[in-house]
Amino acid sequence: MNKVYGSAAEALDGLLFDGMFIAAGGFGLCGIPELLLQSIKDAGTKDLTFASNNAGVDDFGIGILLQTKQVKKMISSYVGENAEFMRQYLSGELELEFNPQGTLAERMRSAGCGIPGFYTKTGVGTQIAEGKEHKDFNGETYILETGLFADLSIVKAWKADTTGNLVFNKTARNFNPPAAMCGKVCVVEVEEIVQPGELDPDKIHLPGVYVHRIIQGEHEKRIEKVTTRKREQA
Amino acid sequence: MNKVYGSAAEALDGLLFDGMFIAAGGFGLCGIPELLLQSIKDAGTKDLTFASNNAGVDDFGIGILLQTKQVKKMISSYVGENAEFMRQYLSGELELEFNPQGTLAERMRSAGCGIPGFYTKTGVGTQIAEGKEHKDFNGETYILETGLFADLSIVKAWKADTTGNLVFNKTARNFNPPAAMCGKVCVVEVEEIVQPGELDPDKIHLPGVYVHRIIQGEHEKRIEKVTTRKREQA
Amino acid sequence: MPWDREQMAARAAQELQDGTYVNLGIGIPTLVSNYIPEGVEVTLQSENGMLGMGPFPYDGEEDPDLINAGKQTITELPHTSYFDSAMSFGMIRGGKIAMAILGAMEVAENGDLANWMIPKKLVKGMGGAMDLVAGVQRVVVVMDHTNKAGESKLLKECTLPLTGKGVVDRIITNLGVLDVVEGGLRIVECAVGVSEEELRAATAGTIVE
């Protein structure tokens, strides 16, 4: 069951179509599928809807697809770092559906787990709750949120074995597992591909059943906000 | 933030009361909180409701609490291995609520994640769906299942650090993480307690935020069905 | 001559598709893993929290922390992964498992399945069966064609409490193979030495062409 492909373009071959719905992992610029995003840009696929916590920055991450106007709609929790996004949104060129961050993550995970709807307290009494079904449980009010079933998942992991078992690194895990779970097909880019048996079976973050195609590549891994402290005197 | 207690009795001190609802980890006799169950037996707490995938066997696991008639009700998916259970159930001494195994696991996980209800296809058109709300999503019918909010979680892990970060071993993980998540208080028994820093932060199966008290002890780890194969001739 | 247990398992193994994830139930379905055709690679899921289930361990190498959903001691393989029960049924419910091969007490001509309880007699529970039949992409049942009293287990309607409604795709019995199709059951093949007439006679459910 070898799921390894030679390049991002090969791994995406046959999966892209105009108007499709893509779920992408990553938080800010951390753990984003940068190679697959570049390949989607190169493919020129249009009218894309993205479920992604953020929209990248102007020249990195999903931002590069905003520049080429390939994105029709974003489902995100925070888009504050992207000036081009703001311009397109305020001018009405781009649709935007804000989801609370936890609701977005759970909607992805739910879809991947065959759960089409769940109730949450998040957003009750706010704009987010408008038009959504309200229901009381144990005297408290909750709203119904639905699973986000995507056509394609694109995610970034640290390591994969050839059967698709994934391991992530530190906070680069973030949205990647739930995003991977919610697509009909899941394509993963990793820094290193290893043979089956090289990953400890107790330490796999996402089992290969959720992964269909894998590529290995060089990652820029840009840092959004470098913050450091001074080394104290010895 | 040291959560280590000296014994099962100390770790359960102040947490037990008649009529309480306990969620227990384990699958069959694998990964069950055997020391905490023994301690609950010794404490004599009565009219217990247990959410647990199985009911143990007659003289091990939850079975020991059936012998002493401390259990009022079981919420389980499979109880076939326990003759005393069957006797009490068929004679009307014991209440039983069957949950499909995946529904049971998800009900626990949901409660631990602040989700009071979710929809599932599992059980639609069967006894399990009777009296439950039905709702259509994308042309298919689902039923509403609710979160299982327990008074106490008792679980078994392989290792814990003193702050409650947990690691499980192989298929002994099973229901332990979801069971741990759904209780107001979670008490864990482990085979080994280590210092913070000894567990790789990327390889923790359940973060300490879900864990309140920990004990270390000797585990019998009984095997329910030993099945082996012959070594082939060299 | 009807198929025996091993032959039924071997026939069921022909259903396996290369590169898929499969869940095998308790009983005859467990035997299917002994007959996986050459060149077909399948990954077995054990719903207690494992993908990549290996064979039984050698004597003396049993690990109490490593069992399958039938509570039998097993082993791991190089590509094995472990996870918790919520994740395990997440992938089942989410349709990521291609096929389940399960035993049954009764199957109806509309695909209804009953395999979890006999009221007032056998009350063991459904375990993961209801989730499996609701979630996996294809459900294959392997069972004897008739019960001990000689009555057909392929019925017009199930008499026992259901495990799932309209969930069965194919039934492999000791007499042959049948598909659930529009209007009833369609005979796919007869066991070697079993005539179509014998198979029809042993089947209470409607057989369509």
Next chain:
Amino acid sequence: MPWDREQMAARAAQELQDGTYVNLGIGIPTLVSNYIPEGVEVTLQSENGMLGMGPFPYDGEEDPDLINAGKQTITELPHTSYFDSAMSFGMIRGGKIAMAILGAMEVAENGDLANWMIPKKLVKGMGGAMDLVAGVQRVVVVMDHTNKAGESKLLKECTLPLTGKGVVDRIITNLGVLDVVEGGLRIVECAVGVSEEELRAATAGTIVE
């Protein structure tokens, strides 16, 4: 003399309870970690998937795979654990995080909070704030008492889109500390050198005894 940012953070740090898990928002709340009282051990959650957030790294030791919810490079501690976003908000929504300390644009006397958007002006998104205020056990807001125009940010009713309804427990401003109680806001303390009259005068929301 009103408190400055550092003094507000130091005052907010007094809210921390030993042995709890806490989420600190962006801005002044981030500074709170510099003032954790001696003998008080708290574990900081970063909602992008980390418990046990450590200080900023030394120059040259930044790791692109290790950032906080404000996208700043950080470090790990011995008891750190990492997890995915679904799990992260599971523990937030599930009430396992004892407290969130957050910034705000407006707070109403009934505990309503607005801190995520100004229609047609500032459309960045709520990030994890709506989940936090809905899920954590106690919400403490740290903000300036008035906006740049000198208008009170403690109002009878919020004018901006809400982040949460009736969710704020305590407000720490440059002028003092107020609790949301039955009927309005109750003054807990005034900043050193700020009189109760000044605080009342700067507060548009109802103050109750």
